[in-house]
Amino acid sequence: MKLAIPSQGNSLESMMDNRFARARYFIIFDSEKDTYEAVDNEKTASAGHGAGVEAGQNLANMKVEIVIGPAFGPNAMQILKSANIKMYLKSGGTIKEAIDDFKNDKLKLADTPTQGHWQ
Amino acid sequence: MKIAIASGKGGTGKTTIATNLAYLLKETGNRVLLTDCDVEEPNDYIFINFEKEGEVDSSILIPSIIEEKCTGCGKCSEICQFNAIATINKKTLVFPEMCHGCGACSYVCPENAILEKERVIGKISYGNSQEGFRFYQGVLNIGEALATPLIGNLIKLVNKNEKNYNYYIFDSSPGTSCPVIEVVKDVDYVIMVTEPTPFGLNDLRLAVEMARKLKIPYGVFINKSTIGNKDLWDYCKREAIDIIGELPNSKEIAMSYSNGRLILRDIPAFRKEFLRIIYAIEKVEK
Known part of the structure; x- marks a missing residue:
């Protein structure tokens, strides 16, 4: 199963990014093989409009099944739901901690979108 | 001038x-x-x-997907520069508020599966002062x-x-x-x-x-x-x-x-x- 986590850096020790679609990287973790790769998200992060849609499309194309993020906007949520990608909430901490929390069943499912970063 | x-x-x-x-x-x-x-x-x-004389709605054209014709090829979402369309599991999703109304999606659609529909985004009023x-x-x-x-x-x-x-x-x-x-x-x-x-x-x-x-x-x-x-x-x-x-x-x-x-x-x-x-x-x- 593939997990995606927005990240400030490109390793498991990096801190989670506090934004979903405009994160610098996505760490894509494969729970069966216990391997990961860092996907550069710079192009999406700097999109003028619609970063949420673009990030969602990218993750769906990569066949991600789980996303762990601090919050999900309405567009991101709509597209991730259509792609049957489950969204879990966690903010702060490292990528490794987020993966451990997920494995230990400590994270809550996200069901309502946030309105925006300014609120 | x-x-x-x-x-x-x-x-x-x-x-x-x-x-x-x-x-x-x-x-x-x-x-x-x-x-x-x-x-x-x-x-x-x-x-x-300002003495308002009249007011009209102002619209842009946004895509509307004809589901029976759409094959989910994704050409429309690829061409869209504004992330207003996504293709997920061969299904096309439109995000109307992102759309700039350029029409590129309907232009590239090989199945003619995109109809352009008016969406009101604002109002224009006019009159004399x-x-x-x-x-x-x-x-x-x-x-x-x-x-x-x-x-x-x-x-x-x-x-x-x-x-x-x-x-x-x-x-x-x-x-x-x-x-x-x-x-x-x-x-x-x-x-x-x-x-x-x-x-x-x-x-x-x-x-x-x-x-x-x-x-x-x-x-x-x-x-x-x-x-x-x-x-x-x-x-x-x-x-x-x-x-x-x-x-x-x-x-x-x-x-x-x-x-x-x-x-x-x-x-x-x-x-x-x-x-x-x-x-x-x-x-x-x-």
């Missing part, structure tokens, strides 16, 4: 210049039309006595993100409906991005309103670069000229930019503005600074 009022930095006095200039041009015997193109927050109407000039303004609906298509529709409507004016004044929004370019690109002259602060000068530089790229003549009006420093004058001198008027930072002007009134009605002494603008414009006209 078409004149745009731009600024770079916000809050420098575009509205003040636009409304008072329209008033003075009318007073000096011209047929004048003022258009408030700051559709996210139009405020010219506050300073004039008691001051004797014609007035148009656009207002973006709350929650809409795309000012530029509405501004485009507004200017098109003015051009279509209103002929035979000596002066068309377009009051733009601040900045130098798409909504401003949409206003400035087809005018004969741009009045850049600025203030002598580091922020005002920084953004003026950007606005000047914009006008130079678009090859449109322009002049600088310095508002609140008694604050800040002299860097702005040095810059204009160095770059050979015309200064076409100045207004001081004055309590009287602030009071007049706060009461939603035209400065030229309350403080006729400032008339000569607006006449300077008219001379500058007339020079370009010839």
Whole structure:
């Protein structure tokens, strides 16, 4: 199963990014093989409009099944739901901690979108 | 003649210049039309006595997917530059509020599965002002993100409906991005309103670069000229930019503005600074 986590850096020790679609990287973790790769998200992060849609499309194309993020906007949520990608909430901490929390069943499912970063 | 009022930095006095200039041009015997193109927050109407004659909805065309025809090939979502379409599991999703209405999706669709439907994004109202000039303004609906298509529709409507004016004044929004370019690109002259602060000068530089790229003549009006420093004058001198008027930072002007009134009605002494603008414009006209 593939997990995606927005990240400030490109390793498991990096801190989670506090934004979903405009994160610098996505760490894509494969729970069966216990391997990961860092996907550069710079192009999406700097999109003028619609970063949420673009990030969602990218993750769906990569066949991600789980996303762990601090919050999900309405567009991101709509597209991730259509792609049957489950969204879990966690903010702060490292990528490794987020993966451990997920494995230990400590994270809550996200069901309502946030309105925006300014609120 | 078409004149745009731009600024770079916000809050420098575009509205003040636009409304008072329209008033003075009318007073000096011209047929004048003022258009408030700051559709996210139009405020010219506050300073004039606008008698609304009519209002029309303004729309853009957005894609509507004919599901029976759509094969989920994803060509539409690939071509979309605004992330308004996504293709997930061979299903096409449209995000209407992201769409700029360019039509590329329906153009590339190999199955003719995209119908373009109108979506209302704002309103355009028009009428006369008691001051004797014609007035148009656009207002973006709350929650809409795309000012530029509405501004485009507004200017098109003015051009279509209103002929035979000596002066068309377009009051733009601040900045130098798409909504401003949409206003400035087809005018004969741009009045850049600025203030002598580091922020005002920084953004003026950007606005000047914009006008130079678009090859449109322009002049600088310095508002609140008694604050800040002299860097702005040095810059204009160095770059050979015309200064076409100045207004001081004055309590009287602030009071007049706060009461939603035209400065030229309350403080006729400032008339000569607006006449300077008219001379500058007339020079370009010839």
